[in-house]
Amino acid sequence: MNDRIKIVQNIMGANDQIASENRSKLLASNTFSINMMASPGAGKTSLIEQTIPQLKEKYNVAVVDGDIATSIDADRAAAAGATAVQINTGGECHLDAVMLKQALGKIDLPAMDLLIVENVGNLICPSSFQLGTHKSVLIASIPEGDDKPYKYPGMYRGVDVLIINKIDLMPYIPFKMDYFKKGVEILNPGLETFTVSCQTGEGIPGWISWLEEHIDQSKEK
Amino acid sequence: MNDRIKIVQNIMGANDQIASENRSKLLASNTFSINMMASPGAGKTSLIEQTIPQLKEKYNVAVVDGDIATSIDADRAAAAGATAVQINTGGECHLDAVMLKQALGKIDLPAMDLLIVENVGNLICPSSFQLGTHKSVLIASIPEGDDKPYKYPGMYRGVDVLIINKIDLMPYIPFKMDYFKKGVEILNPGLETFTVSCQTGEGIPGWISWLEEHIDQSKEK
Numbered sequence: 001m002n003d004r005i006k007i008v009q010n011i012m013g014a015n016d017q018i019a020s021e022n023r024s025k026l027l028a029s030n031t032f033s034i035n036m037m038a039s040p041g042a043g044k045t046s047l048i049e050q051t052i053p054q055l056k057e058k059y060n061v062a063v064v065d066g067d068i069a070t071s072i073d074a075d076r077a078a079a080a081g082a083t084a085v086q087i088n089t090g091g092e093c094h095l096d097a098v099m100l101k102q103a104l105g106k107i108d109l110p111a112m113d114l115l116i117v118e119n120v121g122n123l124i125c126p127s128s129f130q131l132g133t134h135k136s137v138l139i140a141s142i143p144e145g146d147d148k149p150y151k152y153p154g155m156y157r158g159v160d161v162l163i164i165n166k167i168d169l170m171p172y173i174p175f176k177m178d179y180f181k182k183g184v185e186i187l188n189p190g191l192e193t194f195t196v197s198c199q200t201g202e203g204i205p206g207w208i209s210w211l212e213e214h215i216d217q218s219k220e221k
Numbered sequence: 222m223n224d225r226i227k228i229v230q231n232i233m234g235a236n237d238q239i240a241s242e243n244r245s246k247l248l249a250s251n252t253f254s255i256n257m258m259a260s261p262g263a264g265k266t267s268l269i270e271q272t273i274p275q276l277k278e279k280y281n282v283a284v285v286d287g288d289i290a291t292s293i294d295a296d297r298a299a300a301a302g303a304t305a306v307q308i309n310t311g312g313e314c315h316l317d318a319v320m321l322k323q324a325l326g327k328i329d330l331p332a333m334d335l336l337i338v339e340n341v342g343n344l345i346c347p348s349s350f351q352l353g354t355h356k357s358v359l360i361a362s363i364p365e366g367d368d369k370p371y372k373y374p375g376m377y378r379g380v381d382v383l384i385i386n387k388i389d390l391m392p393y394i395p396f397k398m399d400y401f402k403k404g405v406e407i408l409n410p411g412l413e414t415f416t417v418s419c420q421t422g423e424g425i426p427g428w429i430s431w432l433e434e435h436i437d438q439s440k441e442k
Contacts, residue, residue, distance in 0.1 A: 041365030144262030
């Protein structure tokens with residue numbers, strides 16, 4: 001085993017240990033949590049903006065936003081009604097479990113029903129780092145093109161839910177939905193999928209129902 | 222200095238050394254070269270498909286395509302008329318100088334006037350690795366949103382040319398061009414910029430002229 005492999009294994013082992021601690025904390029507080037991943041600009045923050053107003057009468061929602069720089073996303077999540085914590089990774093291309101642990105320390109978790117972690121915009125690196133959240137959600141968007149499952153298999157393989165966003169742009173873009181879905185099916189058979197538009201609101205109710213169901217299940221435990 | 226910093230410095234030092242060798246090779250063969258970077262789906266391959274047919278009567282063009290998996294992009298570049306070499310990074314989120322060196326070994330460089338390196342789709346990691354090419358070109362696209370320069374400053378700061386693609390989608394997307402350009406100007410004042418649509422061909426002639434000018438300058442040296 002060469003040094004490089006050993007170092008990578010040590011980093012991942014330490015990360016998974018902290019991820020497991022994060023999960024215990026989330027379970028203890030009955031807070032359902034998702035790790036939201038996507039390309040830059042696929043619509044993570046827009047989906048959060050669509051989601052929070054529809055949940056906030058019934059649930060308390062916290063958002064942890066990971067970005068290289070700025071607090072633009074956390075500001076948008078806070079404006080939509082969430083408790084928001086910004087993590088600036090300072091160049092790192094993904095969130096890791098330690099960063100999430102630090103952010104969780106700033107949130108009154110027992111008061112929260114849902115935690116949304118908005119990862120750094122990147123289809124590669126975030127998929128390698130467990131955070132301790134319950135479910136991983138990938139947002140794809142029509143303008144990214146129909147070949148993305150084939151080109152980013154690691155990301156598509158590892159997620160629990162897929163949201164296909166910007167469906168309102170279908171008339172203007174050459175996107176073959178059958179080809180896209182065939183690629184997803186090969187990598188992640190039966191993957192739960194919602195097709196939405198954060199601009200028009202189309203398809204959002206199905207996503208909200210899924211979230212509510214999982215939040216309520218977490219409460220019952 | 223801790224171990225982690227030392228390791229990163231060693232990796233970067235080795236990379237820069239190989240990048241410098243790549244550059245010498247490209248200079249010796251009078252081949253003008255660009256490192257094309259972008260988010261997944263911003264239009265790197267589409268721009269290559271638009272570019273090659275307009276150059277191939279006059280110039281020989283080679284394309285090196287970096288992807289996690291598949292040869293979809295190299296197949297498209299070859300179909301457009303280029304000599305194409307695919308690099309599968311096997312999970313790595315960027316190309317590095319060693320990967321390019323290996324790809325250059327498969328190309329008859331003295332016969333080539335232009336080398337286009339299509340990096341892995343990622344707005345973060347590729348900006349940290351010099352490859353040895355003459356110019357770095359970033360493709361932004363309208364659907365990614367107008368906040369990207371603010372959120373990915375490392376990428377926007379380090380490039381020589383910016384191409385704003387998918388301008389045909391402006392009527393359907395809330396994208397504030399002034400806000401976007403203000404962010405670019407702060408990070409990279411006076412950055413050479415082309416606004417194009419790879420769907421309609423709008424703006425492509427300006428980009429082609431820029432390329433021809435630089436290819437001809439490399440030949441004169």
